[in-house]
Every structure is written in C-alpha cells, then in structure tokens.
Amino acid sequence: MISRAAAPRVQRVSARTAVWYLRIVACLNLFAAVSLSFREQVRHHNHGDFYTPYLLTAGFSSAAFAVLMAVMMNRHKRAAWIANLVLSGLLLIGVVLSLLQHPGVDRHWFNWATLAVLVVFVGALVLGRSEFQAKGDPTNPKLAGWTLIGGGVVTLLVGTGLLSLTAAGRAASLADRAEYVVLRAVTLGSDGSQSLEFGVPRAIDVTVNVLCVGVLLLVTYALFRAPKGKEYLSHEDETRLRELLVKHGARDSLGYFALRRDKSVIFSPSGKAAVTYRVVGGVSLASGDPIGDIEAWPGAIEQWLEQAREHAWVPAVTGASEEGGVVYARHGLDALELGDEAIVEVSEFSLDGRAMRGVRQAHKRVARAGYTVAVRRHADIAEAEMETMLHHADQWRDGATERGWSMALGRLGDPDDGQCVMLECYDGEGELKALLSFVPWGEHGLSLDLMRRDRDSDNGLMEFMVIELIQRAREIGVERVSLNFAVFRAVFERGSRLGAGPFLRAWRSVLVFFSRWWQIESLYRANAKYRPQWEPRYVLFERSRDLPRIALANACVEGFIAQPRLPALLRGRRRGVAAEQATQERELEHVA
Known part of the structure; x- marks a missing residue:
C-alpha cells in the first residue's frame, strides 16, 4: 500500500477533490430539503431529458447518503471508491x-454542465485510485445482504400493515x-402514488420512504464498515511479549x-518491540508505551500505523508516558495530557x-482494630485459597462491570501471572476483608x-x-x-488554587459534577494523600476532529460507556482456553 505521505501530489489532490465534491453535494441536498424553490429546481432538472450532477437529487435521504459516502x-x-466510480460512471454514460x-446545445446546456461536473468527479476518482486502499471486513457483503433482506421484510410488513388499517x-x-409497498420502496416517490385503484394517505408513503432510506443507509454502512480487529493475543504472542x-x-x-487477552499485538520487523491495541468502533486504541527495546x-x-491505514482505523494511544509520547509524536501524532x-x-x-x-491516623486506627495484612506472590498461593479469593473478589466488585483497561489486567489467579503480588487483609477473627493485587513493573516495581x-x-x-x-x-524486593x-489531576489541583482563571475553574466544576458517577475527583484525592511523584500520561491522536470518537x-474499553460484563476474565485460564476466547468474543461484540 502506498502511504498518503509518499503518494504523488496529483493523486492526493484528486482524492481530496472527490471527497469535497461529495461533501458539497451533501450540503446542497440538505439545503434543497429546507428550501422549496431550490428543491423544485432540482426536481425539475431530474425529469425528462435533463440530468443533475451525481447524487444531487434534493432531500434529507440523498443528503444522508452523500454524507455517508x-x-x-x-x-x-x-469499496466506497468502487461504488462511487460505478454509480457516477453509469450516470456519465447516460x-x-x-x-x-x-x-442541441441551447436546449441541453444544463446537461453539458452536468457532464463537465461528472468528468471532473470521475477523473478525480480515477487519478486518486491509489489513495483508496483501505480494506473492509470480509463478512461485509454477507452482512449487507442479510441487512437488505431483513430490512426489506420489515418495510414490507410495516407498509402492508399500515395500508390494511386504511x-x-x-x-x-x-x-x-x-405490490404497492414494493413499488413505493423501489421508486421512493415523493408524492402519493396513484398507480393503483385506491388512494393512499401521504403519511403511509412517508413512512415507507423513511424505512427504505434507513435500510439503504444500514446496507451501505454494512458494506463499508471497517474490520473489527479480533486477532487476540495467541499463546505465541503472549510468550514473545513476556520475553520483551x-x-x-x-x-x-x-x-x-x-498481556490482557482482549488485546491484539503487532511487532516491529525485528521482533524487538511491539504495540498492543484493541479496535473499538473503528478506533485502533493502543495503551501505554510500546513494549520492548526503545530503539x-x-x-x-510504523507497522501499527500502516495497519490502521490499511483497515481505515483511527489510530490513537491512551496512557502513554512522556517518553513514549515523544516517539509517537515523531510519527505524526499529536499529544494531549490525560492525567497523572x-x-x-x-x-x-x-x-x-x-x-x-x-x-498515619487511619493506619493506626485500622491496626488497633486487629486487622493484619499478608503479602504473597500469586505463585505462592494454593489453588484452593485462590479460588476463595476469586469468590470474594466477585462478591465485592462495585457493580457488574469490571472497569479499567489501560491499567487493569482483566483476570485474577491465572497460573502464568505467578509473579503478581497479592495483599490479603484479615480482621481480628481471621476473616478475609479486602484484597489488593499488583502486577510486576520490571524486577523491582509493582x-x-x-x-x-x-x-x-x-x-x-x-x-x-x-x-x-x-x-x-x-x-519482596520492591523499590517503587x-x-x-x-x-x-492538574485541573483539580490548579483549579482550586487562588488565582485560577475562569476557564480552569469552569473545567474543574464540570469534572466535579461528573465525579458523582465516575469518581474522577475521588481517585485523585485517594492518590494525593500518599504524596506521590506524579508522572504525566498522554492521549495521542492523528487529527483533532477524531477526538470525540477516540474519547x-x-x-x-475503560467500562464507563456500554460497559461489558467481564466476570469470566477474572478467573483466567482455569475456565479453559476455549471458554475464555468465547467469552472475549461476546464481550467485544457487546462493546462494538
């Protein structure tokens, strides 16, 4: 695939010309939908021997279709390039x-103008063909076919049912x-049809039209949707990551x-570094810094970005350190501080x-109440004890959703995670009351x-x-x-200081409001009490307009929206590899 940066200028300009043409047509269609005079002019030129430029048909439905294109x-x-080339080519031939x-030029001057526009658009498509190389999901045609069949049946049943009530x-x-509903669906006429012997209320015509347009947009989306990216970590991938x-x-x-098993991985050509990511809603979301040798x-x-372009995914990184952010920035990504x-x-x-x-007072108070803490590596915990801890962990979870992705392993008690550290807190009667689990951070960190x-x-x-x-x-040999x-974190800290500006104070107020549900401020205060060193973390993105989608x-993935149920992941491989993979498939389908 020829990258966009290396493509000849004429190809890049041609590709942008085609995209902007579709955007302009979408705006004109939308304007025609709200402007009666312009709509009538467009419809006049769409009758008889006159032609309007490609996709300029007036109305919300054509505007939506042009926007999607x-x-x-x-x-x-x-696939979108092929569809536009075929449709515009057929119109050009017509x-x-x-x-x-x-x-006669005088009689058909409008068609000559349309021809000129079509030649420019088709020419832009042909010249810019190398820019359109993003692959779709192999299952798209099948999904689009079933969507068309299902949507057609629903439209037929609804339209026929409504007619039966009149x-x-x-x-x-x-x-x-x-037959009337089918003809209405095929023609998408704007007025009540008089082709049959009975008159039909306009509301039914509009309802059938809306359903048909909805089906058309769903079918188009199904044809062009990006691959889901479900190549999860294999045993070989996990082994290579552990070595790094x-x-x-x-x-x-x-x-x-x-090492989360709902992530995918892509290695450098040398195999000495890797980027782990997960595809959600067309976003290839990497977490943290790349793994391996910084060189x-x-x-x-580069491999990760090339893969994202190949599948039309939006590349983004969440939770990168300053060092990792600098390296990502050298590859064309912008950085925004996410927190600390x-x-x-x-x-x-x-x-x-x-x-x-x-x-200090909280520590002394709990100690006086008779609580004690045991610190052990997971490998030193017997299987029966671990099962008991898993049972308690499931019971104590706050809600059905397991939150966390960039800073959560998503499982507990897996035999491969033997170097993880478990803290068990027991009350004066020897009953387990709390658990903390830490993953290794190199040889001397948790x-x-x-x-x-x-x-x-x-x-x-x-x-x-x-x-x-x-x-x-x-x-246990831990130094940090x-x-x-x-x-x-910086917003909460600086926004409460004397002299903070109005924008910073307003932003802090918004975060405090959302903290009622997502505990944003409480997490900051819970960490600040230990007087830690704050290390900034960044979110990286290619284009600012993609930020809402990345967010x-x-x-x-962090569990704040469309939260999946993840209880099975906490049990690791003890449920069997096949069962775990099936669970991950269901979870990611729910998120997508």
Whole structure:
C-alpha cells in the first residue's frame, strides 16, 4: 500500500477533490430539503431529458447518503471508491447518450454542465485510485445482504400493515397492498402514488420512504464498515511479549497490562518491540508505551500505523508516558495530557509530618482494630485459597462491570501471572476483608491492578494495606509502587488554587459534577494523600476532529460507556482456553 505521505501530489489532490465534491453535494441536498424553490429546481432538472450532477437529487435521504459516502471516502475505503466510480460512471454514460441523441446545445446546456461536473468527479476518482486502499471486513457483503433482506421484510410488513388499517387498503387485496409497498420502496416517490385503484394517505408513503432510506443507509454502512480487529493475543504472542517484558519491563509501569487477552499485538520487523491495541468502533486504541527495546519502537509504531491505514482505523494511544509520547509524536501524532500516574518511591516514603497525618491516623486506627495484612506472590498461593479469593473478589466488585483497561489486567489467579503480588487483609477473627493485587513493573516495581474490599468492613482498609505494602516492600524486593491513575489531576489541583482563571475553574466544576458517577475527583484525592511523584500520561491522536470518537472508544474499553460484563476474565485460564476466547468474543461484540 502506498502511504498518503509518499503518494504523488496529483493523486492526493484528486482524492481530496472527490471527497469535497461529495461533501458539497451533501450540503446542497440538505439545503434543497429546507428550501422549496431550490428543491423544485432540482426536481425539475431530474425529469425528462435533463440530468443533475451525481447524487444531487434534493432531500434529507440523498443528503444522508452523500454524507455517508463522503465519510467512507475520507477514510480511504476501497469499496466506497468502487461504488462511487460505478454509480457516477453509469450516470456519465447516460448523460453522454442523451447529448448524442439531442445535440442541441441551447436546449441541453444544463446537461453539458452536468457532464463537465461528472468528468471532473470521475477523473478525480480515477487519478486518486491509489489513495483508496483501505480494506473492509470480509463478512461485509454477507452482512449487507442479510441487512437488505431483513430490512426489506420489515418495510414490507410495516407498509402492508399500515395500508390494511386504511379504508383504501381494506378495499384492495393483500397482493395489491404488498405490490404497492414494493413499488413505493423501489421508486421512493415523493408524492402519493396513484398507480393503483385506491388512494393512499401521504403519511403511509412517508413512512415507507423513511424505512427504505434507513435500510439503504444500514446496507451501505454494512458494506463499508471497517474490520473489527479480533486477532487476540495467541499463546505465541503472549510468550514473545513476556520475553520483551523480562528485558525491558522496567521502562513502563503499564507494560504488564499489555498481556490482557482482549488485546491484539503487532511487532516491529525485528521482533524487538511491539504495540498492543484493541479496535473499538473503528478506533485502533493502543495503551501505554510500546513494549520492548526503545530503539525498535519506531518500527513497531510504523507497522501499527500502516495497519490502521490499511483497515481505515483511527489510530490513537491512551496512557502513554512522556517518553513514549515523544516517539509517537515523531510519527505524526499529536499529544494531549490525560492525567497523572501516582508513583511512590519506597526509599523516599515516610509517614512523618503534618501532611501525612490523616494517612498515619487511619493506619493506626485500622491496626488497633486487629486487622493484619499478608503479602504473597500469586505463585505462592494454593489453588484452593485462590479460588476463595476469586469468590470474594466477585462478591465485592462495585457493580457488574469490571472497569479499567489501560491499567487493569482483566483476570485474577491465572497460573502464568505467578509473579503478581497479592495483599490479603484479615480482621481480628481471621476473616478475609479486602484484597489488593499488583502486577510486576520490571524486577523491582509493582503496579496496582485490582482493589476489592468488603463493604461492611471498617473504613481505611485500602490506605492501611497500601502503607503495609510500602513498609514491607523490601521483603519482596520492591523499590517503587505505581498506584491509581488520576485523570485530569492538574485541573483539580490548579483549579482550586487562588488565582485560577475562569476557564480552569469552569473545567474543574464540570469534572466535579461528573465525579458523582465516575469518581474522577475521588481517585485523585485517594492518590494525593500518599504524596506521590506524579508522572504525566498522554492521549495521542492523528487529527483533532477524531477526538470525540477516540474519547468514546476509550470510555467503552475503560467500562464507563456500554460497559461489558467481564466476570469470566477474572478467573483466567482455569475456565479453559476455549471458554475464555468465547467469552472475549461476546464481550467485544457487546462493546462494538
């Protein structure tokens, strides 16, 4: 595939010309839908021997179709290019034949103008053909066919049923009513048809038209939709990623989360680096920094971007560090600060001082209540004990949705995750009351993965467990701990200061409002009490206009929108590889 950056200028300009033509036609159709005089002129030229330019037919339906075509062409879809070339080519042939049959220039000047526009559009398509190489999903034709059949049946049933409720419909046979709906669907006429012996209310004609246009748009979308990207981590991929993490895992605290089995991976040509991602709603969303040797990162990023262009996916990165963001930026991505990660250096942590008074008092209060904490690697936990912890973790989860993606492993108790660290908090009677699970961050670091606690237990258990881990970190060779990620941390911190500007204060107020449901501010405050080092994290994107789409995809994978049910993932491979893969398929279908 020829990249857009390397394509000849004439091809790029031709491709943009075709896209802008479709956009202009969409605007003209929309204007015709609200302007009676312009609509009448367009309809006049669409009757008899006159022709209007390609897709200029006036009305909301043609405007919607043109918009959809423009969007798909803008995403460099090969199927959309073929469809536009065939449709506009047929119209071009029709105009040429008409002009040959009626050569009078004065009478058919409008057709000559239409011919000129068509030649420009078809020429732009032909010259820019190498720009439209994005592949569609192989199942698109089948899906489009079933959508057409299903939509046609629904339209036929609804139209025939509505006709049966009218006096005119009851006077005709069922076959006549069905024939009327079919003819209406094929012609999409704007006025009530008088071809049959009975008059039909205009409302029924409009209803059938709306249903037909909806079916047409759904079929068009089904034909042009991007592949879903469901090549999840294979056992071989996971093995290669683990080898890279052994050598380079200390570079990024989010590195171990690349082993989520609902992610896909693409390696650099040398195999020394990889980008892990997930495709949601046409967005190829990578998380964290690339895995592996930093010298090989550009090769992996280029492979990932090339794959995104090949399938018309929007490339984006969430949770990249400053170092990773710089490398991504060299490949044409812009950066926007997303928030900060709280990192505690064990050697620098202390409970002394007035700033730590609240944490210190909470730790002492919980300790006096008789709570104790056990710190173990997952590999040191017996299978029966792990099953008990899994049962409690499921019971204590806040809601049915497992939130987190960029900083969550999505499973618990998998035998391959033996180096993860489990903190178990027991009350004075020896009952398990809370769990914390951390994934490895290189050889001497941990990154928080899972937090669970009994809601009937005392407050302050999480603070107590975190402090216990930090104080006993050297027992398991840990020098630094990554805690939760605080989204828009700088806004909360600076927005509450004296002298903060009106925009910053307003933005903080918006975040505080949404924190009622998504705990944005509470996560920041929960992390800030440990006086951590704040490491900024970034979201990277190719075009600013894609940010709403990227934000929606990110909210989906993180569990804030269209939240999937993920209880099976917590049980890891103990449910069997086949069952796990089937569960992942269902989850991602729900998200998409």
